[in-house]
Amino acid sequence: MSVLTLESILKGRRSQPHQLIEVLHDVQERYRHIPEEDMRIVSRELGVPLIEVYRVANFYKAFSLKPRGRNVITICTGTACHVRGSNLLSNQVLGQLGISPGDTTEDGQLTLEQVNCLGACALGPVVVLNGTYYKHMTPSKLRSLINSVNEKGIEDTDDAKGKTKGKKRQRSH
Amino acid sequence: MPKVKPRVKSVKDLTELRKRLRSSVKNFKSKLTICGGTGCHASRSQDVIDAFKKELKKRKLEEGVWVRATGCHGFCEQGPLMILEPGNIFYCGLKPGDAGEIIAETILKGEVIERLLYTDPVTSKKVRTEAEIPFYRAQDRQLLAQNRHVDPCSIEDYIAIGGYSALAKTLTEFSPEKVIEEVKISGLRGRGGGGFPTARKWAECRSAPGEEKYVICNADEGDPGAYMDRSILEGNPHLVIEGMMIGAWAIGARQGYIYVRNEYPLAVKHARIAMQQAREYGLLGDDILGGGFSFDMEICRGGGAFVCGESTALMASLEGKVGEPRPKDVHTVANGLWHKPTTLNNVETWANVPPIISNGAAWFAGKGTRGSKGTKIFALTGRVKNTGLVEVAMGTPLRTIVFDIGGGAINGRAVKAVQTGGPSGGCLPLDRLDLPVDFDALYDAGSMVGSGGIVVMDEKTCMVDVAKYFLAFLQDESCGKCVPCRLGIDRMLEIVTDITEGRGRPEQIDLLKELADTVASASLCGLGKTAPNPVLSTLRYFPEEYEAHVNEKRCPAGVCRELIEYEIDAEKCNGCGTCRRACPYDAIKGKKKEAHVIASHKCQKCGICLSECKFDSIIVT
Incomplete structure (x- = not known):
């Protein structure tokens, strides 16, 4: 993955307020969250009031205002995955690591996120670890996957497989 | 392929390029088409492709065998999938280790490997070609079938199968009015959910005052359980671009936007590559095909907000703002993106445009029902045997889709309900499955075609839990701008949660219906207006499940935690x-x-x- 600097992210986009979301995507990809300092710079360079930058960063689920863990596990909770038991997978993570969607383990190793649908419904329930998809997941497969993260501390940033942005708030059920 | 792309300056250039591309393909003895869509990609199809390339190189067979990674073939559950020509042999569930055997046995000796063939779950027989598989047999794959003939990252593939010829025909033979007339005769209605007549939208946008106009492709497919738009944009991006160009010509726009979900990284990537390639050939830019028409486009990523599938919210998001809808007393065709006349259609709608122009409106209108023409792609998922993308003529009964194509429920269980239309749609019981998939018929039954998700539910699915699931989804996704949606869905969720947790009271059911009525009639946008549908349809068709939860504090499906x-x-x-x-x-x-x-x-x-x-x-x- 090429390392983007804020300078290169902003290049060619300055003073174009409609580029805000694209810029924030790149910032999120670079830092895994949107740091406050960067919001200030983006606000100044695009010509968007800081309150608007904050509002947009807060509104869209793709953006996280707090730092995420070194590894991100995303559980798809789309309808197809739901009727095939994706809630068991959140239960598994809660039971195994004590974290709910949106939370990061204390050691910063792993963040759990939920996403409303990845469009891979035929393979449900689907879990994504750092951009790699895992199909037909069961609690025990997820347990092994989490164990492998904790053992190896893997950070597979295979960009070709694409990064998956998820939710940052916990679903109310 | 030449490194520097020849600029296609006229229709003649395009025809000649197509001829050249077609003749360059003929030299291959065998053709391997391996699905590289998100589904098969998740099943590690890239490893299979790499294994084939490595193995062919080792055996010095690269010259005679063409390996092509394509977009989604639709039968994702069986992936990675491969079609081998000659013979049209269909192999599924491939592993990288199979490459050597396939080359040695099938490609070199012409022998079919039994264990890699698909097994019909009903007859337990091995099936040799795609056409014999029940999942494909009952379909009418007009759009999806193209996916297997093109590498989404190759504009040359698309041109070779006739791509951009509809655009050429439009620019040389059709006036903008004639394009709109043709689309009108075809009877095309929006595939994104609303089912609004496409030609009417275009005509209104064309006649709206203003020099600057825009076309937008809505690829913010947020409906959980629907992924046909992803498959088209990811598998055949040029088809969408061509459709948008024809639409832009018709309404008089010079600029277009594809607004695509960030959760679809492969679709974003392929759309960007396609746009770049079209520019290199001069198919995007100034004076396209020498017809005096100029058009260019931009790809914008969404931010993971379901509400941005709504047209005005999407336009706000494109402007870089928070995706909140606005009242539509003045329609977006007159006052849309940056207050300019804007035509917004979804991916599948745009993708239908080039074939309508190429094959004629009568061809399209010849399929479907009186009010719903053409074919529609559905995402068949949930507790059903064969899951995947299904394209059928409008009017096909739901039963055909769920049982003939889908093979019925998994594990020999009984199908209880079918949920159509995503969070805006409803749940239909088994005895309603003879309903045709048709915009109006499903609407009358309390559900909708929506964007085309069909989620099959069996006896292990609790219908009250399903209602709660959708309410929780919508509560989370409501932008919060208008009170009926923000607070109404909240209160409805509160009641349904009470019911699933054993605190339900009989009078709450009436309150739920009353709230549903208010939310549906007073909300600002489609999200709120249709939000009560999952609750109302489950109440209508499965009242006994609500009664069991409320009166007996029992969850018949054994799902609701507090009651089991x-x-x-x-x-x-x-x-x-x-x-x-x-x-x-x-x-x-x-x-x-x-x-x-x-x-x-x-x-x-x-x-x-x-x-x-x-x-x-x-x-x-």
């Missing part, structure tokens, strides 16, 4: 210990080879033991 207990059947349990090891709460005790017991005070009812037990020993009471 888990126990181990001592007679069935063989003491294998799987559940004991799986339980994250240490609630299961037992010695090896002896029946285990669940300590109810420790049990969190997470359901993990039930899903892990291979011997059906966990009972839900």
